[in-house]
Amino acid sequence: MANVTYFECSDKVIPSALLLLPLLELCQQQGVDTSKVLNGSKLAYYDLLKSDINISFDQLAICCHNSINVLPYNDFSFQIGQQFFNHYNSEIKTAIVNARNLTHVFKLLKCFNNEFFPFCKFSEFKSEQQRHFVIDVGIKHCSERVERFFYETLISIVCHFIDWRFPQLDITIQLPFRAPKHLEYYHTFIKHTVIFDKPLLLISINSAQLDLPAKDSSTILRRQAFYKLTKKQKLNSLLTVLAQHIACKPNTTLDTAAAHLSMSPATLKRKLQAHNTNFKYEKDQILKNVTLFHLMQTTASNQTICEKLAINDLTNFRRLLKRLTGKTPNQLRLAK
16 A cells, blocks of 8 residues: 555644635725634634644635625635735745746646645646646535635636736636626736636646746745755645546546555545545546546547546447536537
């Protein structure tokens, strides 16, 4: 069995300053009592002020849910994203801000996203002229409104960073939900192309722009931060570790995945249930993301996609796709 380390939704490994303290500060600015935000989380406001304590994702999700219900406006996810690099000065932020170019940024995120924004996980894909990133749930499946909060915060972070460090660069964002009632906030905070009602949450960047140099980056600060990051224990979420395993071995089963994680199938099943999911759903999501990307963003043939999914029969591929999406390969290609 492999010695794989991971954290779960109840583990207190998330710095409170990463999202919770900015969220509380924003609530105070809006005249909202912080006790209403912290209600049910077993967190005390004055304890949070005394030191940078770690919290669990479950505690953060409760606070996010409360904030959605008590804040008078729907733009707080975008505001937090805009201010993300001004709060909680961490090694990963220092490394990213001083990265040479976007290629370097993506390498850092691939290694240390658990330090940067563990609430979402991403898969990297390439097409002929673009680099793409499929974004998905990173730690635990929550209500649609809470998940959208994390997605919108991440989108705001990405767009603010691009506008700040690479102002000449354009990106395209596809979102897997309909345009919300608060659409004006997208126009206010996001200056890039946003397309709603797509099958994937996809961020796309022209490959030719990846090596454009960042302005005023510091090699010394970047190397210092990177050195400190390499000395930390690399700890990803259970869902991220499982997704990485499935992506490498698409034909894996509950039993083989459990063995990879050094636990029994029953234990893995129970742990996934605590994260509001199951093995079949997580595996289907990985296969669905790979299939939809290649059908709708590239010219890959059915046979090529079958090979990527470790499927040796085109009929089985069509059946899988029909089960996952309700559509045939040709229907999805026409929906580009």
